[in-house]
Amino acid sequence: MEQSSATATEPTNLGGSSPDIRLSGVRKAYGEVVAVDGIDLEVQRGEFFTLLGPSGSGKTTTLRIIAGFELPDSGTVELGGRDVRDLPPYDREVNTVFQDYALFPHMSVATNVEYGMRVRGTAKEERAKRRDEALEMVRLSGYGDRKPSELSGGQRQRVALARSIVNRPRVLLLDEPLGALDLKLREQMQIELKQIQHEVGITFVYVTHDQEEALTMSDRVAVFNHGVIEQIGAPADVYETPANRFVAGFVGVSNLIERDGRQFTIRPEKVRLLEPGEGDDGMHIESGRIRDVAYAGMITRYLVVLDAGGELQVVRQNLETTSAEAVEQGGRQVAVGWRPEHTVAVKAATHTERG
Amino acid sequence: MRLSRGSQALLRISTGITLAFIYVPLLVIVVYAFSVSRTFEWPPPGFTFDWFDLAFDNTGARDAFVYSVKTGLLATAVALVLGTLASLAVARHRFFGRETVSFLVILPIALPGIVTGIALNSTFTQVLGIDLSLFTIVVAHATFCIVVVYNNVIARLRRLSGSFEEASADLGATPWQTFRLITLPNTRTALVAGALLAFALSFDEIIVTTFTVGAGDQTLPIWIFTNFSRPNQLPIVNAVAVIVILISIIPVYLAYRLTREESTAARGGAPVASGAVTAP
Incomplete structure (x- = not known):
């Protein structure tokens, strides 16, 4: 397949057991619109795996296919080595944290958290014990009697998380779970989510359009674009050696320039602002x-227009510079320098190559 | 919006006239139900409860009342089941002809009762060859009772995010568990409101009923209609009419309250007129 070169980074296979999730050749169209166009990916046990991409790139559809809310038109979906194509959502060992949390409004926090165990017929004492543990894990002990409408956004988010992990699923799917939170709370929840994943050891599949969030949290990232995966790799791989122009531009600032017929990118923090000479x-x-x-x-x-053609964004830490001094630099003639080993040659994206 | 004094006065007067048109005739019936005179004599020479005693003792009226209640309850039950299923199908699933189904379910409420009446009569007696009975009235009433249940429930389902049902399935609930534990509790007031309106509609229906009622059976509206032209019975008819007014007002009022409270709670603000509650 064409994108096989883009998905070069092989996942580390732990002990030869089958991966928690394996998608092969998954395709899904809604009428004329192709949401997911033949994707392959494997997620290993205990991984924090992120589907990163702009809106409409197919990442949420992929998540919904894993959860069982959407049936792929073709391709196979395996969970723990078992083909689950024909299994409805309620028979799959996955749980989802929805973007809007979807906490049941007529139930208390405790009843919400117990819901999955209740419909599966877990005994009452066991239910109460696990519910209390889950609420404690998300630091909401004592909130059991509240209604979801009486909680803040961050608290609702944590209830949604507790409601899912209490069922000890094989895989937890998270659909932009922090999207509705403000920046401070987001950063705090990112840390908490990582800690919780570490504690419970469940495989996380995380959907986000925020590249910084993806780089911070993930073991591996799959970069989506127009229904295909442009690259799968560890955050450092994706950032430092982007497979193509799309990845370079979407993960970080692209800084694409062309010299001697060769296109390459250089990250803004790798470019030095120098005095002439x-x-x-x-x-x-x-x-x-x-x-x-x-x-x-x-x-x-700083945005620098190069005399040889092209523009570069350059980032400089304000070690000694004040804001006034920084702004004064506007319009100045400067020199920029970078080490050739920091440049990455790029080719066009898989999607655009296909026309 | 601020209105001029003149427009304000005009609005007040026209509202007053509209309400008077609706409620003065009802008031007349109520007054004469208590009048000692057997005719519509003004002013009433005196007041009495005798007509109510006579109405309660009148076997014809009592049987007709019981028959109407039975019809109303059965038609409401049928409408609840079918209306709820139809609204779930239309609100939660995509299928070919969904809009058409939605339109066809609502249509009977707009069809003239006389047309529905003769159509059902021909179907029952000519095509199916069955005798008119309680069964035929219930089926006939259900055709328009379904509409109010459907409208109420679908309005609620459209406000209720589908992700609750997805979350429920995701947590391991079978479709039936999801319906029982998530969908039903969140649509309960809409169901009750729809049922109350359906009962009220069925209880005072006369046109379709005339064409589908079994020989020798009488619903309360039919009993009233036949006795209205008998001068002797007139005061009793007035008393029965008052009872009918009371029985019709209560469910409609409760339905109004239920849907209004829901929309207030759902939006956390001022009550919003709910289109679904409007009985056609």
């Missing part, structure tokens, strides 16, 4: 002019 040995130096300056507190972003 300055520069180390072995560094590639070019001249340019600073067109824009954006002061962002910790760092300043």
Whole structure:
């Protein structure tokens, strides 16, 4: 297949057992619109695996296919080595944390958390014990009697999480679970989610459009674009050696330039802003002019128009620079330099290659 | 929006006239139900409860009342089951002809009763060859009772996010468990409101009933209609009419309250007029 070169990073297979999830050749169309166009992926036991991509790239559809809410038009879906194509959602060993949480409004927090055990006929004492453990894990002990409407967004999020992990599923699917939270709460929940995953040891499949979130949390990331996977790899692989132009642009700032018929990207933090004439040995130096300056507190972003053609975003930590000094740089003639080993040659995205 | 004094006065007067048109005739019936006179004599020479005693003792009226209640309850039960199933199908599943089904379910409420009446009569007696009975009235009433149940339930289902049902399935609940534990509790008030309206509709229906009622059977509206033209019976008819008014108001009022409370609670703000509650 064409994208096989893009999905070069092989997952580490633990002890030869079958992966928790294996999708092969999965395709799903809604009328004319192809949501997922023949994807293959394997998720290993205990992995934190992220489906990253812009909206409409097929990542949520993929998640819903794993959960059983959507039937693929073709391809196979395996959970723990077993073909689950014909299994309805309630017979699959997966649980989902929905984007809108979907907490049952007529039930208390405790009843919500017990729901999965209740419909599966778990004994009452066992139910109460596991419910209390789950609520304690998400730091909501004592909230059992509240209604979902009486909780804050972050608390609802944690109830949704407790309601799922209490069932000890093989895989937990999370559909942009932090999307509705503000930045501070988001960052805190990212840490908590990682801790919880570590504690329970369940495989997490996480959908997000936030590349920073994906890089921070994941063991591996699958980058989606127009229903295909452009690259699968560890966060560092995806960021440092993007498989193609799309990945380079979506994960981080692309900084795409062309020299001698060769296209490559260089990450903004790898480019040095120099005085004209300055520069180390072995560094590639070019001249340019600073067109824009954006002061962002910790760092300043400079947009440099290169004399040889193209634009580069350069990020510099504000070690000694004040905001006034940073802004004054606008319009100045400068030199920029980078080490050739930090550039990555890129080709076009899988999707656009196909036309 | 601010209105000028003149427009305000005009609105007040026109609202007053509208309400008067609706309620003065009802008031007349209520007044004469208590009048000692056997005719519509004004002012009433005196007031009495005798007509109510006579109405309660009248076997014809009592049998007709019991028959109407029976019809109403059975038609409501049929409408609840079929209306709920239809609304679940239309609200929760995609299938070919879904919009058409939705339209066809609502249509009977707009069809003239006289047309429904003759159509059902021909079908029962000519095509199916069955005698008119309680069964035929219940089927006939169910055709329009389904509409109010359907409308109420589908309005609720559309407000209720489908992800609750997905979450339930995801947590291991079978479709039946999901219906019982998630869908039903969240649509209960809509079901009750729909049932109350369906009963009220059935209870005072006369046109379709006339064409589908069995020989020798009488619903309360038919009993009223036949006795209305007999001067002797007139005061009793008035008393029965008052009882009918009371019986019709209660379910409609309760249905109104139920749907209004729900929409207030659901939106956390001022009550919103719920289109679903409007009895056609």
